Amino acid sequence: MALSYKNPEFLIERDYDKCINCRVCERQCANEAHYYDEDLDKMMAIDKNCVNCHRCVTLCPTDALRIRKYPLEFKENYNWTGEMINNIYKQAETGGVLLTGMGNPTKKKIYWDHLLLNASQVTNPSIDPLREPMELKTFLGRKPERLEFDQEGNITNLPPQIELETPIMFSAMSFGSISLNACKSLARAASEMGIMYNTGEGGLHQELYQYGANTIVQVASGRFGVHQEYLDAGAAIEIKIGQGAKPGIGGHLPGEKVGEEVSRTRMIPKGTDALSPAPHHDIYSIEDLRQLIYALKEATDYEKPVSVKISAVHNVAAIASGIATAGADIIAIDGYRGGTGAAPTMIRDNVGIPIELALAAVDSRLREEGLRNQVSLVIGGSIRNSADIVKAIALGADAVYIGSAALIALGCHMCQKCYTGKCNWGIATQRPDLVKRLNPEIGTERLKNLIRGWSHEIKEMLGGMGINAIESLRGNRLMLRGIDLNEKELEILGIKHAGE
Amino acid sequence: MRRIPEEKIMSGCAISGILDRKGRRFSGEEIIKSIALMHDRSNGLGGGFAAYGIYPEYKEQYAIHMFYDDLQAKEEVEDFLERHFMISLAEEIPTRKVKAITNSPLIWRYFVLPDQHKLEQANLSEDDYVARCVFKINDQYRGAFVVSSGKNMGVFKGVGYPEDIGEFYQLEQYEAYLWTAHGRFPTNTPGWWGGAHPFTLLDWSIVHNGEISSYGANKRYIEMFGYKCTMMTDTEVITYLFDLLLRKHKLPLELVVKAVAAPLWSEIDRMGEKEKKIASGIRAVYGSTLLNGPFSIILGHKNGFVALNDRIKLRPLVCAEDGERLYVASEESAIREICPEPEKVWAPRGGEPVIGLLEGSSEEWL
16 A cells, blocks of 8 residues: 555654754654755654654754654544544554553543542631641451451451552563563652562563562463462562553553563463453353462462452443452452553554443442451552552542553553553553653652652642541542532432532 | 531540449449549530449339330320330320420330230341331331330430539439449530440440541441441441441450451560461451540440540540549549549550459340
């Protein structure tokens, strides 16, 4: 096919008064959007290669670069938007599936933004976290309905728990989908902040075993990198059934990303595609899930909590209740805005439901069935700031997973091209020249700062409500009011409208 | 008159309690005097008293105190009581006319034992059977409210200043070894008779000053265990939490306190290994029972009382000891009003329980 109908998405503007032909932009752009024209003695741009990742803009020493939305517009049409038309051009050229990265960006209601928090006035005092203790410590794991004690007064029936200094964890992101330097940053930050990170389905690189006490090791449908030492290394084990960005489908790490290190860690031949099947082929029912939960518990002497991660789908409440009775200690639910390294666009943008509604429905169902106190509930997909976390906990979560937010802290600019392997920020790539751009020492500090900053903000919000321990917020929906929500939405969320 | 609020009730308050640890009974005059001194801590929208040891002649029977809106409600509930209990005595609770007290409901009491046949059918302990009946009446019988349901104890409460309520119920005629009292300052709803304190279930009674910011979390937790929070008050939920932890989960009182007024993590970090494990286990499992926000409460029981502050002491609570008497109140003046020179006066620290026990009864509360 000779002529491509695709238009560039972005326009690279260069201020030639400022440009000094240093060629930094050229060297920094893995997408090859910049080049130096010797005849003209000028830096030039190939707009169609630009993904708008801001790498060149950030590194340009003279601030000579601007990236804009490409000013070419189709005739105005609410139905056939430019995006729809361009997608068809792409597919007509290739016959392929539309691919994308990161979370669902479409314009649908974000429920977090329709929830408002409470604060104390007069009848009870707000608490100043700078003067008074403010406690965020959170335990995840199965809790007995009631504690029992032996004759010496020791607790006899408390299953293993993981302890978090603040109710935030880094979501599952595999080595392979992200770089080793990104993994190192997450692992170190988790261990220094007393929280957890999650290996995703990528196995555990030898250099990361030292952070085992702050690691949740994942067992997913491909079983990549799963062996006894791996299971023993983590503080908890997570069975991944689904992911918010692509419910119901598996994963695919292309062979070009499977280099020496990824190959060894995943225990697959170098250069081969790592294909995770859509279902676990030993889990075709809830009773099969129970078997896997207990197989993993047996394998680790009942010393680690087992989590089951599912994506938020229509009947998530019933599924979660089944998972609780199947023996999971933690239920992790990933909403439809959750991120991914690669997903078919149609799946990402159209399958699954908002995490806010899923969380409210699951928490309510588990309470109706008297199970809520026995399992921990973790949600993700997507948490964008500390207020989202406070709202999630008030709706009923024990803790949250953050993935996209953590990557943004590391430098991700949300260009959504993770699947190309050309991440200019050294995050979603395995190319050594790109990976080395992410310094894990600096990455660790940035992540720690994010967790620290958010924790401070959570404490301020708690203090304002007159609460000094996070457990008093959990499921405390009286602290929430809705705005711009209809009766049905309020009913599902279990909250009142603002003003009520 | 009967008005079940639909939103959470907030209120400030005065509380007071007197225990004679030898079990000697004394009239209600002292407690009225004590709570009356704190007149300005309430606003006339609720006052009440709990009295333990007042019905020695019926001490093996459950004393059900009732409010009724009208005769129809009374008839319906009496029909229910007759079907579920053996009633030894049903009588109107004597009251006198007091100018400040208006709109009182019909106020009755019944001394009852569970119907043996029904009890066996239900396969419940006597206490659980009675508790279930109480929930049922409060939840399903319009215009009726169970004021108290313990043995050898009773609650006398209503809308008005506590000293007027005391006079209305003629409390000087009753003798108890433990009295607690409450004066209420609700901020957002007109008081209604059932919403006054103390709140009770079986032998438990609670008077409470404060607002529990954790109410939503506590309520949704306790509802998982079959309790129904219909009053929308902190006091109700606190009562049920104690009932669950002490009576149903059989936790020792000291551990219950570690759950509802949990030690701070910074304190737990300084504990010995064994204690630390227990305290953190309690917080991990019973985190949803933590009462957060300002409060001081007196939990009354047939064996004595526990007075407790929130863990960072955001509301006042003072105790005093004099001979066999143990006093507790929102203000020291309310104690000195009736016991001018106690042997010992102190302000307990936040989260530190003050436990008053009848002589001869162990810390085992049940």
